[in-house]
Amino acid sequence: MIDPVVDVSWIRGRPVVLADVRWYLDGRSGRAAYERGHLPGAVFIDLDAALAGPASPAEGRHPLPDPEVFAAAMSAAGINDQDPVIGYDDAGGVVAARLVWLLRAIGHDAALLDGGLTAWPGELSTEVPSRPPASFTARPWPADRLASLEEAAAGPAIVLDARDRPRFRGDTEPVDPRAGHIPGARNLPCRDNVGADGRFLPVADLRERFAAAGVDGAADVISYCGSGVTACHNLIALEHAGLGPGRLYPGSWSQYSHTGRPAAIGD
Secondary structure, X not given: OXXXXXXXXXXXXXXXXXXXXXXXXXOOOHHHHHHHOEOOOOEEOOHHHHOOOOOEOOOEOOOOOOHHHHHHHHHHOOOOOOOOEEEEOOOOOOOHHHHHHHHHHOOOOEEXXXXXXXXXXXXXXXXXXXXXXXXXXXXXXXXXXEOOHHHHHHOOOEEEEOOOHHHHHOOOOOOOOOOOEOOOOEEOOHHHHEOOXXXXXXXXXXXXXXXXXXXOOOOOEEEEOOOOOOHHHHHHHHHHOOOOOOEXXXXXXXXXXXXXXXXXXXX
């Protein structure tokens, strides 16, 4: 399988599918942003339609999509079983990581474009590529890459919370019904995996970040966030740093906060 993070020089001349996965928590349209300008040849992948199932208090805001729905979305975008997919956004990869993680979890070659949209040295395009529907096989999400609410809440895994520190601490909660975090979780904001230029930190620096959270490559690691999207960025960073694949808790805080389980406040 290809590395989970690649740069622009890597994709030149390779038969890859570029996937624009822009999405905004504040309600702005990712598709509209794509239409205003995207990497030449890139297809648009809609987070809500292709990368998540229906939202509910019981499952969270972005539960995993049904494998058949996901496969149909990939097929409609012209992605077949052999196409390497390079995902990007304009936020350091924290949204596109969901697509990349889903694909890698089922054994499909996929990577984040380091630096995303801003790393592209040429002009952007407004032309929507015409890719014929392709054959993409539906595969179940592997159980060994996932964690349940009970596993995230009860240990003994190291549980990493990818949200920004104010939300982790419970200082603010703009989306979900309760503030705070899962007791015992450790805060590792995914946006700090990249520098000011949106590119991933050097591997040595990523390993230091994970080590500070108790991750040494041997322990079981579960990643969560608000709704199971940006948590994938920590998992991509974990793999990029050579520390194993880890597991995703898909329901994340948007599921946990609807239960009667305790919420921790502060650091």
